[in-house]
Amino acid sequence: MSDNQKLFLKKIRLEQIIIKIVQVGIVILILGLWEYLTLKKVLNPFIFSSPSRIIKTIISLAYSGSLFEHIFTTLYEIIIAFSLGIGLGFIIAIILYECLILAKIVDPFLTMLNSLPKVALGPIIIIWAGANIKAIIIMALLINLIVSLLTIYNGFLGTDETKIKLLKSFGASKKQILKYLIIPGSKRTIISSLKLNISMTLIGVIMGEFLVSKKGIGYLIIYGTQIFNLNIVMAGIVILIILSFILYEIVKFIEKKFL
């Protein structure tokens, strides 16, 4: 390795270290300032809570056992809505791709449904599905399904024309073209739709829990607001941040592994 190459690598490493230090520094600074200002009563801890209070709340929730119940409930809803969204999105995308007329027919409805703020349907969903976990999953599904459906479908449409011609010249059937070309060729878009899907699912699940729930992180936040205990609200948000970060990292890992 030449000296210049070593210098170059050193520079890159240094840059990475600086970025990490500054990032951690920002978090510590904010948390520290927050704690200090509430301690000195510059910020009212009753409204703003504080890092130490949040930690204490999380610990006490963990001791009472309800913390894990909330996390598992939310996680359960996320996993179901997420897999349903991807699975159904994939199947419907195939149907639309294979049946062009159908795709043309449903196109304006999909656009309408896509632009509609799905929360508006919340009350109806509750009445139809009941005030239970089903309503939450339907809510999340409404939000994530159309996005993943459209992403996957557009991936299918983007398939290279010459490759389709090639398979046709071999006399391939529609099913074979799907199996050998369209589906494997869209792997990249399908996997990148996972990322979009997970964030959409999170929005849907938390929104659903805001509307109806007796358990879950969304419930925790709403419950905290109702009894005006900002410690619980903030604890819920912190847990949610950690949970979504972990889920996002898992999806990123999957993406790395399969691309």
Place this chain on the structure above:
Amino acid sequence: MNNTLTIAHIKKSYYTKKGEIKAIDDINLEIKKGEIVAIVGSSGCGKSSLLGILAGIEKCHEGSFYFQNRKPVIGYMLQNDALFPWLSVYENAILGLKIQKKDTMENIAYVKKLFKTYNLDEFMNKYPHELSGGMKQRVALIRTLAIKPDILLLDEPFSALDYQSRLAISCDVFKIIKQEKITTILVSHDIAEAVSLANRVVVLSKRPCKIKKIYEINLNNDNPILNRNEKDFNLYYQQIWKDLDVNVG
């Protein structure tokens, strides 16, 4: 046995909202086994449609084509190699066999032999992106030859390559076609390529295309690059250029 490919009275139209567009108007052609026929014509004249019909990708409204009194097995080579990046080179090569459910031991052995013949056997387990442009074209050719086609269709092949590799590959492909004695139809907008490779050059008129003229090419070399140096090469070139009636400027 009738060893020619017969193309009889092929007609083709496209229908748009504005009306009917006649693309091909009554094409008749007989091609002997092992012959290389190049089809040239101005762009948009319908030559690719003709190839599409022979390849079974497009339907024709009238006419038919047959080889030894049956529908020929067609090998189609497109403008780019169209290799699937997620399949290994070997898996790409047997794609046609798999689709036609002909991936028998015998046919697979044939494919492996082709890999050896074209010095690609070391690369069978590599992926397309690890190969040079020329190598990819050769893999595409193996994929086409694997199904043992009666007729090979080349649709502006190699046009995605730079000039140097294009000459080299067309020379390669020429040798392979001659060796395997495959009847070949080549569609090209490059007159020089057509003249240097083909036994006959068919000039098509503008849309709707008809056969305007057919040239027997008598350049004696077995090497298309050397063909370009022959005295008559330029004569053919100029004559065909005139026939094409291209408006320049």
